[in-house]
Amino acid sequence: MxxxxxxxxxxxxxxxxxxxxxxxxxxxxxxxxxxxxxxxxxxxxxxxxxxxxxxxxxxxxxxxxxxxxxxxxxxxxxxxxxxxxxxxxxxxxxxxxxxxFPSTGPQMLPSDPVDRATARIWIDHVAKSILPTFMRVVQSQDPAKQASALVEFYSALRTFAAEVKEPFFLGETFSLVDVAIAPWIMRDHVLVTHRGYERAAASDAWARYAALVETRDSVLRTTSAKEHYTGIYARYLDNTAQSVVAKAVREGKPF
Ligand SMILES: N[C@@H](CCC(=O)N[C@@H](CS)C(=O)NCC(=O)O)C(=O)O
Structure with missing residues (x-):
């Protein structure tokens, strides 16, 4: 096939x-x-x-x-x-x-080994906690699974956002931690329109951080038209249960 x-x-x-x-x-x-x-x-x-x-x-x-x-x-x-x-x-x-290219453009990982390791810990959190739950939110079809995936996704985002030094993850410097998560911030409109996701439902800190990362020029220069991203996920998104699920999650109701 x-x-x-x-x-x-x-x-x-x-x-x-x-x-x-x-x-x-x-x-x-x-x-x-x-x-x-x-x-x-x-x-x-x-x-x-x-x-x-x-x-x-x-x-x-x-x-x-x-x-x-x-x-x-x-x-x-x-x-x-x-x-x-x-x-x-x-x-x-x-x-x-x-x-x-250590001296071409900005340094994107800290020089201090402990700071560098800490940055990698949060890159690992993106890879192991945030991305799998993002995909579960997209792929879940029945309302109960969508609801529990959203709850887990919010929890992974909240944990990450609590560590953001602001404005970016490590403070003033845009680093590889921000790079690791940025593409999923640029695709989260798919979850807004089809799964009832809201950034502020994770935390205000997450909403602030995501709103900043999505305006970064390097991120915008590598981003295509929104509707084409929706097309990528389209085969998972043809169900209608999402608004009910999102409301229930927002209100903290068990499904
Ligand atoms: N762990 C890989 C994942 C890359 C990945 O999943 N790429 C997808 C497109 S977004 C791909 O090439 N898929 C081809 C396939 O699965 O056959 C990385 O971080 O580079």
Whole structure:
């Protein structure tokens, strides 16, 4: 059976399309990305923040073309080719960009080893607590499952937001912790329209933080038209129970 994701909208749009157009010349560093992919956006934001020269190449990872499997045997975006050598995994790529280009653009992890480890602890929280619950909220179909997924999602966001130093996670510096979560902030409108999610229902601190991250220029420059993101999640979103569920969660009612 054909993979339904192979029909994903083919190219970046709006601000992201302008950024793609500016990065078509050959460079030693090639970013292989899918415009729609939140993991790829992490690496893309880091390149833009640091001002590293790169060539952007769009790939639909669901099609599994041989030339792409040669670059990333896992067949996933993002991947980076640097001077002909290939590497992959979004967070590893973000750290690679810090390691390879330490004095290009801003430093995106703290220098102090304890602070650096603390930043990684919160990146890990994004990966292990926030993203899985985000996907559960999207994928849950029956009202009880949607409700418990939303409760868990709010709890993971609240825990994260309680540690934000403001304005960004580590304070004044926009860091890889902010990069790790930003693409999901840019996609949370899908949960607002289809799952009754509200940022302030997690906490005011979360709502403030998310509102700031979504205005960051590197984040906007790598973001496509809203309606195309809804299309990515469309096959999970055709149920109508969400407003009932959201109201019940808001009112603290058990489902
Ligand atoms: N852990 C990976 C996840 C990357 C990922 O899931 N990419 C998706 C697109 S958003 C992909 O390439 N999927 C292709 C597939 O699953 O076959 C990372 O952080 O880079």
């Amino acid at each position: 054909a993979n339904p994701d192979a029909d994903v909208y083919p190219t970046a749009t709006e601000r992201a399309a302008e950024t793609v157009a500016l990065h078509q010349s050959p460079e030693p560093l090639v970013l292989w990305a899918g415009w729609f992919c939140p993991f790829a956006q992490r690496t893309w934001i880091t390149l833009e923040e640091k001002g590293i020269p790169y060539k952007y190449t769009e790939v639909n990872p669901f099609v599994k073309e041989k030339h792409f499997l040669d670059i990333n045997p896992r067949g996933m975006v993002p991947a980076i080719e640097y001077n002909g050598r290939a590497i992959y995994e979004s967070l590893i790529l973000c750290e690679f960009l810090e390691d390879q």
